[in-house]
Amino acid sequence: MMPCKHREERPLVSRSCAIVGGIVGLGLSAVAVTWVLVANRDVSLFPFAVDRNVSAAALMGLCMLAPVFVFLKYPTRIFTSGIVAWLILTATYSIMTTRYRDLEARLGTFHLFMLGVLAYALAAAFVWVLHSILTASRHPLPARRRYVAPR
Numbered sequence: 001m002m003p004c005k006h007r008e009e010r011p012l013v014s015r016s017c018a019i020v021g022g023i024v025g026l027g028l029s030a031v032a033v034t035w036v037l038v039a040n041r042d043v044s045l046f047p048f049a050v051d052r053n054v055s056a057a058a059l060m061g062l063c064m065l066a067p068v069f070v071f072l073k074y075p076t077r078i079f080t081s082g083i084v085a086w087l088i089l090t091a092t093y094s095i096m097t098t099r100y101r102d103l104e105a106r107l108g109t110f111h112l113f114m115l116g117v118l119a120y121a122l123a124a125a126f127v128w129v130l131h132s133i134l135t136a137s138r139h140p141l142p143a144r145r146r147y148v149a150p151r
Helices: 015-041 043-070 075-099 102-106 109-138
Strands: none
Touching: 015 043, 015 075, 043 075, 043 109, 075 102, 075 109
16 A cells, blocks of 8 residues: 655745735834824824824825735735734734723724725735736637538
8 A cells, every 4th residue: 555645734824924914014013002102192292183193094004005015916915914914913902902991992803803804805806806807908818700601
């Protein structure tokens, strides 16, 4: 009897997705922690609350786009690295809710996680559709001639 050849099992998350997701997650967490600390510690910046919120949201948006640009041709990797990043942000947010109780009342931890899942799922779907359209436009289907039977 021949020994059974075991196939090498693939990891659940590829190494590149984990690295990019980890870096983006740390960046998102740093922006979120800084955002909350500046909002709650420095009272002199209260007149600039709208500017602070807009700039922090823009920084988070730029950080969120990193997996999209890194894995532009691979929608599954965009989604996987985005989920890794968002898990890190959600864990950080969960830790922050123990110190700042009003955060949980504003946006729950599960709702924050689902917001990120939805954002990265839409980004991956958009990239997949765009990639399919571009591939189809480069390789058009040949025109078929109809066969007409002689009478």
